[in-house]
Amino acid sequence: MDAIVFGATGFIGRALVAELLRRGQRVAAAVRRDTLTPWLAAQGVDTAGLVVVSADITRPLTGLPGARDVYNAAARYAFGLSVPEARAVNVTGARNVLEWAATLPGLRRLVHVGGYRVSASAGDPDYARLGAYEASKLEGDRAVRARAGELGVPLSIANPSTVIGPGQYIGLAALVRDLWQGRLPAVPGGPGTFVPIVTIDYLARFLAEIPAAPPGEHHWVLDDDTPLLPELIRTVAEHMGVRAPRRTVPAALLRRLPRAITGAEPETLSFLSADRYPTASARALAAAAGLEMPPAADALRAWADHLVATRFGAASPGPTPYGFRDVAGSRTWVTGEARTPAHVLLHGLPMNAGLWTPLAARLPGPVLAPDLPGLGRSAPSARPVDVWLAGLLSPVRTRPVLVAHSLACGPALRxxxxxxxxxxxxxxxxxxxxxxxxxxxxxxxxxxxxxxRMSAARLAATLGLPETPEVAGAAADLRRPGVARRVVTALRADLAGRERSRALLDRVSVPVEIVVGSADPLTLGVAHPVTEIAGAGHYPQLTHPAQVARVLGRAPAAADPLTC
Incomplete structure (x- = not known):
């Protein structure tokens, strides 16, 4: 094989396997359980050059295919581990990979993935002070260096900083989650705290280049231009439309306070440092290979979009593209096609744009589905909802069918x-x-x-709906600061504007179709066509999406470009 990757199902390992396969290499993926193959298929990676082999690096390795390049990306990356748990992979496992690599006659390079704090640390691994994860990584780093020298193994160590990207939900992601949920009253660390980042795509490309570079170099792989932690938090907060904390709490004080008060994982506090790192060799390798890091702020914003889309790893990201956009001066969560949609979908209460997922999958052509201002994942707007809706649709260059549910029917009608x-x-x-x-x-x-305080089950029962991922997402949004209050405010405003909407319905000049469930019928007669869906309630697009899609199929063609 061209390469064998240990830890191939991990966040770094699987991205590295994908990169090597895209380069046409023959790759052996050493795993304990094969979750890699379906992940690669979902990424559209050709696996013709892949061989998946079973391996447990906590035991001496035998019976594996030889390879020119050996990558050890295996690690137990978690906090609160016991010392034996952490050492089994991070120390014993690292040594076992090295001992096995030393037996390969055609070995070009062993690449060991360490950590930016680990290789920069001085002194012996202090398990009591550092915690099991970091101390075991430090011990493993030193053991690998020493034994490689004894055996004459060509070794390179890559020391990545905090790795961000789709699929990363630990480490810095926990800080972003607390910020999103309004549970970050202060930034941990001082104003000079430096928590550098590197994107997973860049790291995978960098790792793939190491074996062809001169041996003996150990590389700190991180973005020196990462904003200091308070600015990093402000960048993410502004993108998501939430309030950033103004205060900082020194790491020394956090160490003295009980975890029940701070909410901080003690093992993460050693990462709250103003230290800088020797990145010269990594920058030289990247320049020789033509690698460029994406701007840190852009990478953070894209990652924040993914974290919110996946509910920080608790859900599928749903339709793409997705992310926060500025609409009429407010940060709005938008999914779908912003310029050429065939349908624009506006949700009702207390839901978000996820309400449309079952229906959108059955509609021809692209859709545009935002979270209304102040609801779901969108920040509140200082402007009226009609101004917001005009801003949302201003980039649209088609004449879409405007589809609205419940409370959103008033703004759509206007x-x-x-x-x-x-x-x-x-x-x-x-x-x-x-x-x-x-x-x-x-x-x-x-x-x-x-x-x-509503759970997904309680909200589903209240709305008369099955407990679906869409309902679970709505329940999660209601727990964010201000969302529940704005739902109640919107309900009251809707009551006050009903007479105006009824009068306007008789004057609108575009074709109108009304859809209701048989369990939630109209109480007033109208002059427009009405389709009643048997067995449906107030949310037919969620419970009976196929029937609603057939109704929308009768709507006028929606993809005609605007001439203005």
């Missing part, structure tokens, strides 16, 4: 009435202004604190 040339049709699903005086959510008499 936009269609004011700009009939911008839409080809209007579909109102369970329009609140034509139904009972308030939704089931409002009639239940829920207070804001109760909404914030």
């Amino acid at each position: 936009f269609a009435a004011a700009h009939p040339e911008r839409v080809s049709g209007l579909v109102l699903i369970s329009p609140s202004f034509l139904q009972r005086p308030a939704s089931r959510l409002a009639r239940s008499g829920l207070a804001v604190p109760m909404l914030r």
Whole structure:
């Protein structure tokens, strides 16, 4: 084989395997359980050159295919490990990989993946002070260096900093999660704290280049231009539309305070340092290979989008593209096609754009589905929702069908009435202004604190829905600061504007179709076509998406470009 990768199912290892395969190499992936192959298939990687082999590096290695290049990306990366757990992989496992590599007659290079704090540390590994993870990585680093020298193994060590990218949900991700959920009152560390980053794509390309470079170099792989931690947090907060903490708490103080107060994992505190690192060799290798790091701020924003899309690893990311955009001066969560959608989908309460996932999968052509301002994952807007909607649709260059649900039917109706040339049709699903005086959510008499405490199961029962990922996402959003309060405010505003919407419905000039569930019928007659879906309630697009898709299939063509 050209290469064998130990730890091939890990965050770094699987990205490295994908990179090597894309370069046409023959790769053996040493794993304990094969979760790699389906992951590679999902990434669209050709696996013709891949061989998956079973290996347990905590034991002496035998029976593996030989390889020119050996990568050890295996590690136990977790906090709170016992010393035996951490040492089994990070020390014993690292030595076992090296001992096996030393037996290969055609070995070109052993690449050991360490850590930017590990190789920069002085003194003996202090398990009591550093914790099992970092101390074991430090011990393994020294053991590998010493034994490689004894055996004459051509060794290179890569010391990546905090690695970010799709699939990374630990480390710095925990800090971003606390920021997103409003649980980060202060930035840990001082104003000069430096927590450098490197993207997973860049790191994989860098690792793939090491064996062809001169041996003996050990590389600190990180972005020297990573913002200091307070600025890093501000960058992410501004992108997500949440408030960044203004205060910092020194790491020395965090070490003295109980974890129950700080919420900080003690083993992470050693990473809160102002230290800088010797990156000259890594920069030279990157320059020779033509590698360029993406700007740190851009990488952080893209990663933050992924973290929010996946609920920090708890859910599928859903339709792509996705991310935060500036709409009418506020940070808005948007999924789908922003310029040429065939359908624009506006959700009702207390949901978010995920409400449309089952339906969107059945619609022809691209869709655009935002979270309404102040709801779901979107930040609140200082401007009226009508201004926000006009801002959302200003880049659109098609005449889409505007599809709205419940409370969103009012703003959609007003936009269609004011700009009939911008839409080809209007579909109102369970329009609140034509139904009972308030939704089931409002009639239940829920207070804001109760909404914030709702589990996915409780919310599903309240709304009369099955417990689906879409409902779970809505429940998670309700726990974010301010969202539950804004849901209640929006319900009250909807009640106040119903007469206006009813009057406007008779004057709108674009084709209108109304869809309701048989268990949630209209209470007023209308002059427009009405489709009643048997067995559906207030959310037919979630419970009966195929039937709703058939209704939308009868709507006017939506992909005609604008002439303006």
